[in-house]
Amino acid sequence: MTILVFGRxxxxxxxxxxxxxxxxxxxxxxxxxxxxxxxCAAAIAGGTWEAVINAAAWTAVDAxxxxxxxxxxxxxxxxxxxxxxxxxxxIPLVHxxxxxxxxxxxxxxxxxxxATAPLGAYGRTKLAGEQAVRDxxxxxxxxxxxxxxxxxxxxxxxxxxRLGAERDRLTIVAxxxxxxxxxxxxARACLGIADQLIADPGKTGIYHxxxxxDVSWADFAREIFAQAGLSPEVADIPSSEFPTPAARPAxxxxxxxxxxxTFGIARPDWRAGLSDILTELGAKA
Numbered sequence: 001m002t003i004l005v006f007g008r009x010x011x012x013x014x015x016x017x018x019x020x021x022x023x024x025x026x027x028x029x030x031x032x033x034x035x036x037x038x039x040c041a042a043a044i045a046g047g048t049w050e051a052v053i054n055a056a057a058w059t060a061v062d063a064x065x066x067x068x069x070x071x072x073x074x075x076x077x078x079x080x081x082x083x084x085x086x087x088x089x090x091i092p093l094v095h096x097x098x099x100x101x102x103x104x105x106x107x108x109x110x111x112x113x114x115a116t117a118p119l120g121a122y123g124r125t126k127l128a129g130e131q132a133v134r135d136x137x138x139x140x141x142x143x144x145x146x147x148x149x150x151x152x153x154x155x156x157x158x159x160x161x162r163l164g165a166e167r168d169r170l171t172i173v174a175x176x177x178x179x180x181x182x183x184x185x186x187a188r189a190c191l192g193i194a195d196q197l198i199a200d201p202g203k204t205g206i207y208h209x210x211x212x213x214d215v216s217w218a219d220f221a222r223e224i225f226a227q228a229g230l231s232p233e234v235a236d237i238p239s240s241e242f243p244t245p246a247a248r249p250a251x252x253x254x255x256x257x258x259x260x261x262t263f264g265i266a267r268p269d270w271r272a273g274l275s276d277i278l279t280e281l282g283a284k285a
Contacts, residue, residue: 003194004049006032006040006082007056011150012096015187016055024053024191034058034074037081044085051194052086053094054079055187057129061100061122062245068121075125080132087138092197092204094190099146099178099210101127104249107177109214111255112144112206120246130206139201141193143186143259146210146252147220149273150183151280160221161283164230174218174236178252179210182273189265196263203262210254211270227275228283 003020007013008028017026025047032043034056044052057075058064064071079095086093100123101116118124130142149157163170189209197203215223218236225232239248256267 002047002049003191004044004047004052006034006052006054006078009153010055011148011153011155011183012186012190013055014152015150015183016053016190019184019187020191034078035070037073037077040078041081041085044082044089049089049091051092051094051198052082053190053194054082055096055190057096058122058125061120064121064125065245068125071121071125072128076128076132079129080136083133083136083138083140086140087136092139092141092194092201093133094141094143094194094197095129095133096186096190097130097142097144098123098126099144099249099252099254101130101144102249104251106251107253109253109255110208110251112208112258119249122246139197139204141197141204142206143190143193144206144208144254145181145186146178146254147180148183148186149180149277151277152183156180156217156220157224157274157277158281160224161228161230161281164225164228164232167232169233169235170221171235171237171241172218172221173239173242174216175238176248176250176252177214177216178249179212179214179254180220180270180274181209181211182268182270182277184276185211185268185273192265193263205262207259207262208254208256209259209265210256210267211273212267214253223271224274227278
């Protein structure tokens with residue numbers, strides 16, 4: 001049997017296809033349109049699957065501020081349909097969520113049972129998706145992650161490589177701290193968690209998965225440049241000097257203890273994952 005993956009071209013979906021091989025079946029928008037949740041339910045009901053992984057979402061954080069209804073349909077309506085269909089089929093669902101469900105207060109890592117308080121529309125829609133998955137009553141793992149990077153799509157690593165080659169000096173936010181997370185590590189974690197849920201539905205719950213060590217965006221940029229052999233000056237700035245339509249959490253530290261204890265999955269070192277990404281991009285020094 002096969003694991004059904006919602007998403008085909010996104011960062012995590014691309015890595016799921018790579019690491020899952022013939023065992024995964026990735027559906028793009030042409031086969032399962034998340035703006036039409038019924039197509040997601042039909043895809044699950046129409047096949048014989050071992051598990052479902054939802055790696056698709058509305059991820060345009062700033063655009064969600066003006067298009068919250070559209071984001072809600074994709075980030076909550078579609079996962080609800082998936083969860084109910086998976087529950088009816090008796091198979092587990094792994095659903096990827098985000099650190100944006102928290103308000104980013106304090107400096108301590110957020111545990112899975114910490115109080116949620118999204119700062120903006122994106123976080124609200126993702127939190128609604130989590131609630132919908134839980135309410136469906138089936139076997140599931142909600143996997144919150146942060147700062148996703150890879151050699152694919154748009155992300156911080158690729159932006160820094162471009163700007164670092166163009167400019168002598170960059171100003172980077174230094175008062176937001178979190179764990180960069182390579183998409184390849186997320187994909188491996190999702191596949192491992194799916195297998196364990198198949199064997200033990202009692203592991204249903206909310207979990208965190210983020211790379212370590214925790215770092216600011218500015219220090220993350222410095223490591224990207226160091227590994228890529230680039231040498232622009234990086235000047236630290238506060239978030240107030242880089243305003244965006246949607247507020248970003250200042251603290252995106254995630255406590256992975258429950259994930260490690262339950263699934264035996266260790267926190268990945270993002271520096272090693274960054275090296276792999278740069279090698280793939282041909283940007284390794």
